[in-house]
Every structure is written in structure tokens, then in C-alpha cells.
Amino acid sequence: MTMTQELELDDTDRQLINLIQLDFPLDLRPFRTLGDQIGISEAEVIDHLKRLTDIGVIRRIGPILNTKGLGGASTLVAMRVPEDAIDRVVSRINDFDEVSHNYLRPGAYNIWFTVSASSKERLHKMISEIKAFGYPFLELPVTRLFKIGVKFEV
Amino acid sequence: MDDLDLKLIKLTQDGIDLVPDPFKEIALELAIPETEVIDRIEALVERGAIRRFGASIGHRVLGIVANAMCVWNVHDDRVEEVGAVMAGFGEVSHCYERMRCPEWDYNLYAMIHAHTREECERTAHDISRATGISDYIILFSEKEFKKTGVRI
Incomplete structure (x- = not known):
């Protein structure tokens, strides 16, 4: 992939990426603290992070929310949608703000999306609306959690 | 979790600004001290409403395609x-x-x-x-x- 070659991450980039996924410092001058940790200035940290954001390596620095911890409810849905209807159906599904991920996958069920709603009632309502699209449908809520990411070592 | 927490999450969920004092603007918006912004984020992590506060990585860009x-x-x-x-x-x-x-x-x-x-x-x-x-x-x-x- 040429894309990865063009990225040219330097050691500082790598250090920062590995550091700020799990241990972003929560203090008044977080980028100064990061700089202190790896021996560069606050301004340099900010420059590196801006570039990494521009090229898409960093999507955002912020809270990764836990639907359940917020009192909400979530599930995974698999749907069997005929190929000629995929675009239309996907765009209707994605219109819901509560849909956080949506992928095309091979196999009998081809559209796979996760829904995170503010309450069980809201989730239930959404599921009924999506069921009304009329396609075969699996509702697959989590019953046990073994691992939730995600730190990518670079 | 109160209304301020909710507003705080809404203000930060798309990412904090890459400026020296990223919590300052948020504090002004919420009319609370900057230190309270940080305390509230820590409390939300503690209570499990926030899994972690940190960077989300675009792994596709890193070649993890x-x-x-x-x-x-x-x-x-x-x-x-x-x-x-x-x-x-x-x-x-x-x-x-x-x-x-x-x-x-x-x-x-x-x-x-x-x-x-x-x-x-x-x-x-x-x-x-x-x-x-x-x-x-x-x-x-x-x-x-x-x-x-x-x-x-």
C-alpha cells in the first residue's frame, strides 16, 4: 500500500499515538504534560497531533462512551438485503444517529450494524422501525464481554 | 450524571481542540472552572459512562486495512x-x-x-x-x- 509509505510516521508520532490512546493526561495543559513525558515542547506535541489528525491517523481525542454506563442499550443487527436495495436501505439505516457502525459483509446476512440508543425503549422503537423495512433480520445483543479494544501499537 | 455531564460529553465527543488549554473553552461554555471540567471527566470514567478518554485511531490509514x-x-x-x-x-x-x-x-x-x-x-x-x-x-x-x- 502506497498510503502507508506516504504516512512516514516518525518516532515522536509513534510515541504519541501509543501514549494518548489510553493515557491521555487529564490536566489543564495536557499537551505540555505529554511533551514533558517524551522530551519535546508543548508546541511540538500540538504540531505532531495536528498533522496526525489531518492525515487521518487520529480521528479525535475525546471520550469513548459506554452506552450501558450511560444508561442506554445497544445491539448488533444483521440484515439480509438484496443487492439492488443496499444503497437505499443503508442510507435509511445510517440516518439514525444511534447507528454507530455499519458494514457490508459477505454471506447470507450482508448488512451488519450496531445500534446504541439512550434507553431500552428507544432501542426497541428503533429496532421495530428497522424491522419494518421488511428484510430478514437478526438481533444479536451482547450477553458477555471478554475484550473491548482498542489500542493499536504503532 | 446531571445535565452538565451530558453537555460536557456533547461538547467533547467529537474531539477536543488541539490548543494548549483545550478545556478552557469547554469550561467557559459550561460556566464552570476548568478544573471542574477535568474532575467531571474523571468521575465519568470512574463511573463507567466513559470507557476511556483518549485518541481514536483511524487504523485503516495505518495500513491495518x-x-x-x-x-x-x-x-x-x-x-x-x-x-x-x-x-x-x-x-x-x-x-x-x-x-x-x-x-x-x-x-x-x-x-x-x-x-x-x-x-x-x-x-x-x-x-x-x-x-x-x-x-x-x-x-x-x-x-x-x-x-x-x-x-x-
Whole structure:
């Protein structure tokens, strides 16, 4: 992939990426603290992070929310949608703000999306609306959690 | 969680600004001291409303372009043990047990990230060998229609 070659991450980039996924410092001058940790200035940290954001390596620095911890409810849905209807159906599904991920996958069920709603009632309502699209449908809520990411070592 | 917490999450969920004092603007908006912004974020992490506060990585850009959802049919008695083994694999970013459906026997889900599909397949194979579970399918993501993360 040429894309990865063009990225040219330097050691500082790598250090920062590995550091700020799990241990972003929560203090008044977080980028100064990061700089202190790896021996560069606050301004340099900010420059590196801006570039990494521009090229898409960093999507955002912020809270990764836990639907359940917020009192909400979530599930995974698999749907069997005929190929000629995929675009239309996907765009209707994605219109819901509560849909956080949506992928095309091979196999009998081809559209796979996760829904995170503010309450069980809201989730239930959404599921009924999506069921009304009329396609075969699996509702697959989590019953046990073994691992939730995600730190990518670079 | 009160209204301020909710506003705080809404103000930060799309990312804080890359400026020396990123919490200052948020504090002004919420009319609370900057230190309270930080205390509230820490409390939300403590209570589990926020899993972690940090960077979300665009792994595709890093060349980690193969993304497989591997689904396994594991006997209920073995789920705890097998789930723990799967979670131990570095290539597995997420591992859950999910409800079975009448038409869908698979109950364990492992999300595998790697540079190539072959690497994903190899990892699935290694997991199969390590656990003795042979009833599984690998569903690669062929297209990403949406990925926003959980938002409120």
C-alpha cells in the first residue's frame, strides 16, 4: 500500500499515538504534560497531533462512551438485503444517529450494524422501525464481554 | 450524571481542540472552572459512562486495512474459557458473547484487525487450534458504510 509509505510516521508520532490512546493526561495543559513525558515542547506535541489528525491517523481525542454506563442499550443487527436495495436501505439505516457502525459483509446476512440508543425503549422503537423495512433480520445483543479494544501499537 | 455531564460529553465527543488549554473553552461554555471540567471527566470514567478518554485511531490509514468479524459456535459450557483465550490474542480487538438466533448458531464474536486478509485468516486458524473450536466463519468487512463511534 502506497498510503502507508506516504504516512512516514516518525518516532515522536509513534510515541504519541501509543501514549494518548489510553493515557491521555487529564490536566489543564495536557499537551505540555505529554511533551514533558517524551522530551519535546508543548508546541511540538500540538504540531505532531495536528498533522496526525489531518492525515487521518487520529480521528479525535475525546471520550469513548459506554452506552450501558450511560444508561442506554445497544445491539448488533444483521440484515439480509438484496443487492439492488443496499444503497437505499443503508442510507435509511445510517440516518439514525444511534447507528454507530455499519458494514457490508459477505454471506447470507450482508448488512451488519450496531445500534446504541439512550434507553431500552428507544432501542426497541428503533429496532421495530428497522424491522419494518421488511428484510430478514437478526438481533444479536451482547450477553458477555471478554475484550473491548482498542489500542493499536504503532 | 446531571445535565452538565451530558453537555460536557456533547461538547467533547467529537474531539477536543488541539490548543494548549483545550478545556478552557469547554469550561467557559459550561460556566464552570476548568478544573471542574477535568474532575467531571474523571468521575465519568470512574463511573463507567466513559470507557476511556483518549485518541481514536483511524487504523485503516495505518495500513491495518483487513477487518474480520469472526463468529464461532461454542458450547455454552465452554464460552467463559474460550472467550478468555480469544481475548488474549493481540490481533483480536473486541470479543463478545452474543445471543444466538434460531437461524444463527454462532455465539462468540472476535473482531480481528490486521494488514491483510491472510493474516486475519491465520489468526482465526490459530484461535481455532488453541481452542479446538472448528465451527466458525470469517466475515470480512467489504465496505464501511458508517463509523462514528458511540455518540449521544
